[in-house]
Amino acid sequence: MAIQFEFISADAILGRSSEERINLIIKSVRKDKILVLEEPLTPAEEKLLIMKTMTAITRDFPGIEVCSLGSTPDDIKSRIIKLLGGKTSGLTVVGPSNLVHQVKRDPNKLRFVAGK
Amino acid sequence: MNTGKSTLANRISMDWTGEAMSKVSEIPHETREVIKKERVSIRVDGKELTINLLDMPGIATKVDYHDFVDHGMSKGDAQQRAKEATKGIIEAIKWLEHVDIALVVMDACLDPYTQVNITILGNLEARNIPVIIVANKIDKKSAKPERIRAAFPQHHVVEISALKGDNVNKLYEEIVKRAR
Secondary structure, eight states: OOOEEEEOGGGGGTOOOOHHHHHHHHHHTTEEEHHHHHHHHOHHHHHHHHHHHHHHSSSSSOBEEEESOOOSSSSSHHHHHHHOOOOOEEEEEEEEEETTEEEEETTTTTEEEEEE | SSSSHHHHHHHHHHHHHHHSSSSOSSSOOOOOOEEOOOEEEEEEEEEEEEEEEEEOOOOOOOHHHHHHHHHHHOOHHHHHHHHHHHHHHHHHHHHHHGSSSSEEEEEOOOOOOOOHHHHHHHHHHHHHOOOOEEOOOOTSOOOOHHHHHHHHHSEEEEOOEEEBBBTHHHHHHHHHHHHO
């Protein structure tokens, strides 16, 4: 089975609330897609993602694997950059846990091993 | 999962109240709701700190009932446990914002650089909640607590064995020192 990757640019989710971003992620991941977000999730958004994932878990959807590099802090500077339409550096990768078997990371590198 | 949170909660509770507070098991997600022990008084060097001790469910990004089946549970029981575990994780995340000090327990034998650890610490940092990272299971030969120190240099790390009681006095000193 082919694995689908979807790369989402920062512009594509610009102006969307955290709630909307998370809903978009869950919807895509449940369709067996692995998402690469140009704009990394903040810790607060990651927290929301885990909570929403927990409510979405079924026998066929056991959850997600997620990994961020250079995650943006929820500080005022980052919020202002986002409000002005700017991009903060980093990325987030999210995939369904029944597809992503292993996530290995160090501060500057991440590796996803995926397959059916 | 199974980093030894409940073993540590029991250790603290036993040391200062004489009673255990949580059930411990090898099966993941044994703790599926927040367990509270109120008014636990810790005394270190003449200073006393009275706390409400919370043993939280482990936070995870996935809960697969097959994992419980692999531990010998029936399919029905495993599915029920998975359902309870997801609720417990949500409850634990909600509580993250309402603690005065957090002991983030990590298994010193495993890679500490996981997204869940980073997410938990990131959220605690954003709210300026004091954090002590507990590098647990140092009694095991494969323990490498230095990996935890290297991964999270901005945080104070205390190396302990909750099971054997090694170095827990040092942890009590840190709790009393850092609680706000």
